[in-house]
Amino acid sequence: MFDKQDIYDLLSEKGIWYEVTEHPAVFNMEELEAIELPYPDADAKNLFIRDDRRRNYYLITVKGDQRVDLKQFRKRFETRPLSFVQPDELMSILGLIPGAVTPFGLLNDEENKVALYIDRTFREGSGLVGVHPNDNTATVWIKTDDLIRIISEHGNKVYEL
DSSP states (O other), X not given: OOOHHHHHHHHHHTTOOEEXXXXXXXXXXXXXXXXXXXXXXXXXXEEEEEETTSOOEEEEEEETTOOOOHHHHHHHHTOOOEEEOOHXXXXXXXXXXTTOOOGGGGGGXXXXXXXXXXXXXXXXXXXXXXXXXXXXXXXXXEEHHHHHHHHHHHTOOEEEO
């Protein structure tokens, strides 16, 4: 299982630029808003959902201030009815606790059953995205293209929203 240090080591080994902001544990976007971030326009909100048959899993990553309409997502991507993944499933599939959901968790998805859906607007401007390093006590700032490449190389499918 990839933990925080494993994420940093992987990024360093691959020669990928990243910056880390350490902070107290945060469990939701409201708590994150209380922290001074170097790139507030690049912070991400992550939703881990599944279909009603537990066959298809989706990690939706959008800008922190965006609202996700699951009915619209379901219609656009023609999925079965959706619901949030329960904490025990989150731990068994991604090795994460609630509040620490992040695309880096897909590196723990040994079966590559989770697809990442990432907001294309992260590629605009600085091109940065801020996500947890499998631990909600830090935010890693990384180029969106590098994050997508890491997840794709691991074998998980990546789609843009």
